[in-house]
Amino acid sequence: MRKPVGKKAKAAAPNDGMANGGMTDKAVVIGLNAAIVTVSDDQPKILVVPRTGTNIAAPESWDALPFGPFDPLHHRTLDLGLRDWVQEQTHLALGYVEQLYTFGDRGRNAMEVNEEGAHVVSVGYLALTRTHDGEQEDAAWRDWYQFFPWEDWRDHKPPIIDQTIAPLLREWAAAQAEASAEELTRGKRRDRIRLCFGLDGVQWDDEKVLERYELLYGAGLLREALRDGRQNARARYDAEGREITLGLPMQFDHRRILATAMSRLRAKLKYRPVAFELMPPVFTLYELQKTVEALLGLHVHKQNFRRLVEKGGLVERTGKVTTRTGGRPAEQFRFRREVLNERPAPGLRLAPSKSRATS
Amino acid sequence: MRKPVGKKAKAAAPNDGMANGGMTDKAVVIGLNAAIVTVSDDQPKILVVPRTGTNIAAPESWDALPFGPFDPLHHRTLDLGLRDWVQEQTHLALGYVEQLYTFGDRGRNAMEVNEEGAHVVSVGYLALTRTHDGEQEDAAWRDWYQFFPWEDWRDHKPPIIDQTIAPLLREWAAAQAEASAEELTRGKRRDRIRLCFGLDGVQWDDEKVLERYELLYGAGLLREALRDGRQNARARYDAEGREITLGLPMQFDHRRILATAMSRLRAKLKYRPVAFELMPPVFTLYELQKTVEALLGLHVHKQNFRRLVEKGGLVERTGKVTTRTGGRPAEQFRFRREVLNERPAPGLRLAPSKSRATS
DNA sequence: CATAATATGCTCAAACTGAGCATTACGAGG
DNA sequence: CCTCGTAATGCTCAGTTTGAGCATATTATG
Numbered sequence: 001m002r003k004p005v006g007k008k009a010k011a012a013a014p015n016d017g018m019a020n021g022g023m024t025d026k027a028v029v030i031g032l033n034a035a036i037v038t039v040s041d042d043q044p045k046i047l048v049v050p051r052t053g054t055n056i057a058a059p060e061s062w063d064a065l066p067f068g069p070f071d072p073l074h075h076r077t078l079d080l081g082l083r084d085w086v087q088e089q090t091h092l093a094l095g096y097v098e099q100l101y102t103f104g105d106r107g108r109n110a111m112e113v114n115e116e117g118a119h120v121v122s123v124g125y126l127a128l129t130r131t132h133d134g135e136q137e138d139a140a141w142r143d144w145y146q147f148f149p150w151e152d153w154r155d156h157k158p159p160i161i162d163q164t165i166a167p168l169l170r171e172w173a174a175a176q177a178e179a180s181a182e183e184l185t186r187g188k189r190r191d192r193i194r195l196c197f198g199l200d201g202v203q204w205d206d207e208k209v210l211e212r213y214e215l216l217y218g219a220g221l222l223r224e225a226l227r228d229g230r231q232n233a234r235a236r237y238d239a240e241g242r243e244i245t246l247g248l249p250m251q252f253d254h255r256r257i258l259a260t261a262m263s264r265l266r267a268k269l270k271y272r273p274v275a276f277e278l279m280p281p282v283f284t285l286y287e288l289q290k291t292v293e294a295l296l297g298l299h300v301h302k303q304n305f306r307r308l309v310e311k312g313g314l315v316e317r318t319g320k321v322t323t324r325t326g327g328r329p330a331e332q333f334r335f336r337r338e339v340l341n342e343r344p345a346p347g348l349r350l351a352p353s354k355s356r357a358t359s
Numbered sequence: 360m361r362k363p364v365g366k367k368a369k370a371a372a373p374n375d376g377m378a379n380g381g382m383t384d385k386a387v388v389i390g391l392n393a394a395i396v397t398v399s400d401d402q403p404k405i406l407v408v409p410r411t412g413t414n415i416a417a418p419e420s421w422d423a424l425p426f427g428p429f430d431p432l433h434h435r436t437l438d439l440g441l442r443d444w445v446q447e448q449t450h451l452a453l454g455y456v457e458q459l460y461t462f463g464d465r466g467r468n469a470m471e472v473n474e475e476g477a478h479v480v481s482v483g484y485l486a487l488t489r490t491h492d493g494e495q496e497d498a499a500w501r502d503w504y505q506f507f508p509w510e511d512w513r514d515h516k517p518p519i520i521d522q523t524i525a526p527l528l529r530e531w532a533a534a535q536a537e538a539s540a541e542e543l544t545r546g547k548r549r550d551r552i553r554l555c556f557g558l559d560g561v562q563w564d565d566e567k568v569l570e571r572y573e574l575l576y577g578a579g580l581l582r583e584a585l586r587d588g589r590q591n592a593r594a595r596y597d598a599e600g601r602e603i604t605l606g607l608p609m610q611f612d613h614r615r616i617l618a619t620a621m622s623r624l625r626a627k628l629k630y631r632p633v634a635f636e637l638m639p640p641v642f643t644l645y646e647l648q649k650t651v652e653a654l655l656g657l658h659v660h661k662q663n664f665r666r667l668v669e670k671g672g673l674v675e676r677t678g679k680v681t682t683r684t685g686g687r688p689a690e691q692f693r694f695r696r697e698v699l700n701e702r703p704a705p706g707l708r709l710a711p712s713k714s715r716a717t718s
Numbered sequence: 719c720a721t722a723a724t725a726t727g728c729t730c731a732a733a734c735t736g737a738g739c740a741t742t743a744c745g746a747g748g
Numbered sequence: 749c750c751t752c753g754t755a756a757t758g759c760t761c762a763g764t765t766t767g768a769g770c771a772t773a774t775t776a777t778g
Contacts, residue, residue, distance in 0.1 A: 026389070104389070121437070123461055205703045303769085306726075328723080662758080682745085686755025
């Protein structure tokens with residue numbers, strides 16, 4: 001295979017797929033889904049809109065991520081297309097935008113076809129925006145932990161893990177017999193559970209949001225799995241006969257996109273100064289810390305956080321102080337944009353504090 | 360915005376884009392592009408095929424990444440679609456497959472429309488495969504540094520950087536006047552150059568492959584930029600009047616996809632044991648090191664590399680040794696798959712060795 | 719003025735990193 | 749058999765980074 005010497009007339013074969021007929025029946029429509037995130041009141045919020053086809057403004061039906069079609073005629077790139085309709089629909093100033101993943105799943109918690117029968121492929125995006133007060137009429141901010149109650153470890157290990165998730169997953173692991181071949185290569189169920197949910201002494205990994213979601217989905221424990229008619233999905237009930245729901249479901253595969261966004265954002269925080277996109281121009285270090293903690297779902301060691309941020313040259317003093325709730329006044333800082341031109345990967349590579357103390 | 364109370368009849372508006380007419384003219388065709396990578400003879404190789412429409416088997420025309428259409432009717436997911444046609448066309452066993460990015464660019468080194476007038480959006484993939492000897496007729500392996508000569512720092516800093524790239528980029532930076540608004544927000548040209556190419560004492564960052572490619576493209580120094588008719592792109596010639604080409608160009612936006620793949624792979628190596636996908640079942644630590652070095656384009660400290668790999672529990676001894684070229688026989692190891700179930704992020708977080716010595 | 723509540727400063731041991739020196743085990747050549 | 753060349757493998761060490769906790773500073777309040 002040293003030299004690329006064509007030996008057949010059909011040397012160009014690999015590309016023929018694009019060149020010759022039958023292409024238009026492979027046409028799809030691209031939907032751009034945005035996970036637009038902000039943090040306010042120390043809570044990460046995700047922008048949701050009413051689900052497609054809903055006219056009733058019932059709060060439960062606000063379970064979709066905003067999305068819009070990508071029109072190749074009007075937009076030069078996918079990113080521009082996204083910015084455009086987000087701007088148009090929400091009037092939000094998006095600070096940071098990042099493409100997450102392209103989902104083309106059929107029959108797997110995605111929208112199969114749209115109203116005209118076209119297949120839809122959805123490109124997920126993560127976008128960050130500063131809190132702003134302007135009332136939105138057709139969009140609302142929701143605490144993202146409503147959809148992922150097991151992801152918030154700030155106050156304590158979420159009880160839902162030991163009380164509900166672990167038992168149900170163990171049950172599923174016990175039914176290993178029915179494991180598919182695909183699954184065997186991905187490791188035994190028990191191991192996946194341990195690693196994902198930090199059981200048996202394994203350390204909790206804040207970045208595994210998507211893995212955990214996929215695991216729960218695969219185990220048939222999420223409403224979406226039920227809806228999609230997954231094999232081992234079935235409704236479960238607690239002692240009082242109420243259906244067990246692990247977090248609020250979302251339309252289509254939107255919860256999966258949100259999980260992807262959370263994973264990506266939590267990872268990114270550690271090597272890119274993205275947290276500042278969510279801060280006002282001037283802030284105290286503790287405010288910054290609270291924002292980061294909200295996103296990570298973890299507490300960090302206060303003094304070490306300060307050391308990291310200051311020594312890392314990520315902020316500069318403004319000289320001003322703020323007299324807020326009790327205690328010594330806090331100094332106010334501002335993001336040092338120049339750091340982007342100095343260090344290669346300026347982020348907040350932080351470790352969760354083991355002690356619960358925030359002193 | 361506390362409660363999502365719909366106030367308008369068109370509360371569901373944000374989703375209407377998908378629901379009502381005019382959708383089919385937004386239809387696109389999805390092309391799956393694969394950057395299939397292997398390492399042999401201590402050189403990273405990328406699988407290339409003849410460019411679309413070429414019947415002549417001229418080696419220069421082998422400058423395209425293999426790609427195939429995504430057919431939503433036949434494939435449940437994008438990943439499965441990719442695996443399917445790669446398997447069919449190349450008969451390669453793909454070990455590791457990862458989606459990279461979805462490019463929807465128009466007028467920007469991407470294929471605008473296919474032969475039938477449909478817009479094409481391309482989804483890039485990275486795939487790893489073990490070296491195998493089977494002759495391929497319509498695909499060939501090429502050293503990826505042919506396309507990115509400035510990325511291989513193993514033997515020395517690539518001379519092309521100081522001799523050609525730096526001067527041309529400086530010239531471009533001097534013409535800052537014509538900088539667009541978009542560019543200003545992305546930081547001054549000089550800073551981007553410094554950070555990307557490790558000039559003025561900035562440390563070389565092996566992961567910035569894509570940033571460097573984009574910078575060169577934006578500066579109009581790449582053949583693709585010329586071809587796409589970018590504003591400040593123009594051919595340049597050296598003293599002997601030969602056109603200056605920075606690496607071999609590729610068809611469409613394939614070099615950009617390769618750059619994305621390289622960035623991603625180089626980053627991934629450090630926190631996931633992907634290098635083993637490229638190794639035979641049994642190998643010596645130095646062979647592993649050589650493979651990693653080939654991908655990173657950097658040398659690493661031999662003893663420390665060994666310490667990292669062994670103490671990290673990534674490998675296990677086989678007991679066997681190999682008597683190869685001179686010197687003490689090397690012990691043979693095998694990948695410890697179990698590590699995946701033990702540690703959360705087992706990778707080779709390695710630092711480049713500052714000394715050139717490999718002793 | 720004492721107390722509560724924070725913000726901010728500082729210290730320290732343990733773990734990790736980056737480098738270099740030392741030792742070991744073979745094959746080839748005298 | 750002994751010596752040399754060549755790698756592989758072992759080990760040490762200083763400098764840095766991390767994870768935690770103690771101590772001090774500065775307000776508001778009663």
